Amino acid sequence: xxxxxxxxxxxxxxxxxxxxxxxxxxxxxxxxxxxxxxxxxxxxxxxxxxxxxxxxxxxxxxxxxxxxxxxxxxxxxxxxxxxxxxxxxxxxxxxxxxxxxxxxxxxxxxxxxxxxxxxxxxxxxxxxxxxxxxxxxxxxxxxxxxxxxxxxxxxxxxxxxxxxxxxxxxxxxxxxxxxxxxxxxxxxxxxxxxxxxxxxxxxxxxxxxxxxxxxxxxxxxxxxxxxxxxxx
Numbered sequence: 276x277x278x279x280x281x282x283x284x285x286x287x288x289x290x291x292x293x294x295x296x297x298x299x300x301x302x303x304x305x306x307x308x309x310x311x312x313x314x315x316x317x318x319x320x321x322x323x324x325x326x327x328x329x330x331x332x333x334x335x336x337x338x339x340x341x342x343x344x345x346x347x348x349x350x351x352x353x354x355x356x357x358x359x360x361x362x363x364x365x366x367x368x369x370x371x372x373x374x375x376x377x378x379x380x381x382x383x384x385x386x387x388x389x390x391x392x393x394x395x396x397x398x399x400x401x402x403x404x405x406x407x408x409x410x411x412x413x414x415x416x417x418x419x420x421x422x423x424x425x426x427x428x429x430x431x432x433x434x435x436x437x438x439x440x441x442x443x444x445x446x447x448x449x450x451x452x453x454x455x456x457x458x459x460x461x462x463x464x465x466x467x468x469x470x471x472x473x474x475x476x477x478x479x480x481x482x483x484x485x486x487x488x489x490x491x492x493x494x495x496x497x498x499x500x501x502x503x504x505x506x507x
Contacts, residue, residue: 281335281380284372290339292377293319295326300386303506306377306412307334308399310480311358313345318396320481325394328499330506331387335377337370337402349477349484362398370402375410390506394498397421397447397477400440407437407466414438414505416498419445419476424452427459430466437466438501440494445476469497 277296280289293314296302305325309318314336322332338345341364347354374393381391392414395403400420407415408429414436417423423439439460441453453470460468471478471490478487479494 279333279380279384281373281376284376285369287340290336290373291343292333292335292380293322294334294384295319295322295332296386297326297329297331299329300331301388302329302331302386303390303392303413303502304331304333304381304384304387305502305506306374306381306391306393307332308374308393308395308402308406309334309337310397310399310477311362312347312349312354313338313361315346315348317348317481317483321394321396324481324495325502328502330392330502331381331384333377333381333384335373337373338365339373340369341365349480365398367402367405371405371409374402374406378406378410378412388507392416392502392505394418394502395420396480401426404437404439407435408432411435414501416440416501418479418494419448421447422452423448424455427455430459430463433463433465435465436501436505437463438498439466439468440479440497441468441470442474442476442478442490443470443472444474447476469494 325332394416400417474490475485479491
């Protein structure tokens with residue numbers, strides 16, 4: 276476990292990223308994209324899982340422009356309120372720029388094989404979907420991204436593997452929007468979508484209030500296969 280500093284492309288400074296390395300190298304890298312709770316224990320545990328799969332896990336602090344080192348949970352109303360406030364302040368375009376910088380930095384890490392994927396959750400799930408449309412990442416995986424139906428018009432820009440996990444009972448993403456995304460993905464050459472029956476938003480958040488072991492295990496297995504196929 277370690278951290279690195281990545282320079283923002285707009286010259287505004289550097290931001291930190293939490294890093295967990297696998298036992299064997301060379302290895303592909305995975306940029307783990309945070310939820311609205313910052314780089315917290317759930318994200319660190321996710322990085323440990325990614326490293327256990329044999330990849331270098333890199334989780335950048337995307338809220339650094341608002342407040343560095345946010346580390347909160349989903350266990351109290353006060354933390355939820357803080358998380359939603361951070362989400363409202365967050366500039367998604369700047370976030371994508373920082374993620375592109377993270378992908379570029381990850382390609383050149385010691386022991387990296389040059390291939391990089393992204394995997395994101397909640398807010399990160401939306402950003403991973405956007406990265407599939409806007410970046411050169413070798414693969415992108417989106418868990419219960421919010422408002423993905425707004426991004427459907429740019430699906431033709433997706434030219435690398437995109438895996439989309441959708442919660443059937445997502446309280447933050449209306450059913451009409453979820454259905455529109457799944458329909459748009461059907462038949463796409465590079466995108467695949469899966470719906471998880473009965474699962475709520477954040478069903479794969481480690482130790483989260485909406486954890487669903489069955490859905491998380493199935494989704495994580497699909498993600499692992501996609502990462503191995505894309506990164507070696």
